[in-house]
């Protein structure tokens with residue numbers, strides 16, 4: 551099937567009590583690792599491209615790699631989405647340039663400015679058959695060149711969501727309930743420790759999610775910054791010469807719970823980076839003589855595929871839903 555929008559996949563996810571994975575892509579191995587897992591598991595998928603990815607790999611290369619994945623994975627719906635579009639111009643370039651979905655992120659601006667810019671993107675996108683994700687509330691953390699301190703982050707105000715969605719006409723809404731961008735989502739001071747001394751992050755604000763869902767029945771909600779930063783990757787990176795102390799993510803059980811509620815799209819980026827880095831560090835430690843990129847990128851691609859397969863089955867619940 552050709553590239554699709556997220557409309558149909560979100561409707562099925564909402565009704566079916568699962569979420570679709572939205573994975574960030576930056577190069578060929580990442581595209582292949584994700585889509586091979588989804589094809590095998592019969593899972594719908596959102597491949598998303600950030601401003602940083604477009605700067606790194608070039609818009610045309612990314613679009614053509616995703617188009618190749620669409621050809622190679624004929625049985626599953628694939629959407630190509632702009633992650634964190636900063637303004638109308640970037641969104642327009644992606645709408646004109648082959649994307650089926652865009653995000654306009656004016657969440658750090660005043661409410662009325664967020665409404666105006668989002669509305670402008672929605673009008674242009676809908677006229678071209680493209681859907682729009684918007685955001686209310688501000689996540690903490692670091693994503694590409696967007697950096698928000700914990701002090702400047704804020705949970706979504708549920709009393710604003712109906713007016714925002716009505717005035718903008720957006721198709722899905724990213725909200726802030728305590729997830730965070732990057733591999734260092736919380737400081738040790740924000741966490742507690744369990745009986746084994748392992749850091750436990752503060753719980754997600756499911757009360758905010760429930761209040762939002764009550765006000766927007768049937769409307770797809772999106773969670774950003776939802777990598778779980780698996781211990782096995784961090785330990786392997788540190789074992790083989792890396793230095794990532796205190797890296798911490800969102801527990802998978804919490805994401806699984808959110809997927810069963812109104813959350814239809816869960817964004818995962820850092821876990822891809824960690825899977826690749828752990829694999830390559832281990833490979834070089836064990837094969838110091840290797841210098842052919844295929845020797846270390848092949849297992850790195852497999853590590854992405856294995857990680858994504860785990861998410862589809864155990865976190866998102868979207869396996870078998872294509």
Ligand SMILES: [Zn+2]
Pocket residue numbers: 634693731774775817
């Ligand atoms: Zn994000």
